[in-house]
Amino acid sequence: MVPAARTTSGPAGALIGALALALACLTTALAALAPPAALGKSASRRAQPAVDAPLLFHSRLLWATIDVCNPADQPNTIGVRGSMPGDHHSHDAMYMSFRLQYMSTTTKQWTDLAKGASSSYAAVGTGADPRQAGRSFQLNPVAGQPAFTLRGVVSFQWRHGKTVLAQTSRPTSAGRDSLAGADPAGFSAATCLIG
Secondary structure (H helix, E strand, O other): OOOOOOOOOOHHHHHHHHHHHHHHHHHHHHHHHOOHHHHOHHHHOOOOOOOOHHHHHOOOOOEEEEEEEOOOOOOOEEEEEEEEOOOOOOOOEEEEEEEEEEEOOOOOOEEEOOOOOEOOOEEEEEOOOOEEEEEEEEOOOOOOOOOEEEEEEEEEEEEEOOEEEEEEEEEOOOOOOOOOOOEOOOOOEOOEEEO
16 A cells, blocks of 8 residues: 655645645656657657659669670670669668560560569669669570560669668660670660570
């Protein structure tokens, strides 16, 4: 059983009452000045940075291209390169994945190649600055079969920790400036014929 509070009358009682009131006011004032971390986990969580997805998706720095297409020194190889703008947050990370598609002669639709022609997402840098990355695929065309028209598709993600802030994909297009890996130098195409 909790003992009852004792009350004191006279000058001592008034002094104790005044001290209790001052202490209560001081506690309230300190709580109002406390940093968010002192107020509990929900208040101390930082909000995730806002990402302007439409701005990223319409950037001239967002593209994919074929920068290697069956050159003499890399037969039956197709290289796909991507470029993505940063979201200007150095604590965010950017990721790309690469895949190949062929033009189906029966459906006239782009179709993903079944085996060995896609990659998982790989980190390409922080969100502070634009980044480029690439991936090469070596194909084994079947003798006697017609050549296939291929293209690449690059998927892009901007992440904060494990949270995906924005994502999109782009098919390969021509006229892009690869910073590395093009064979021959400066090569950029939308499609590649192999077979």
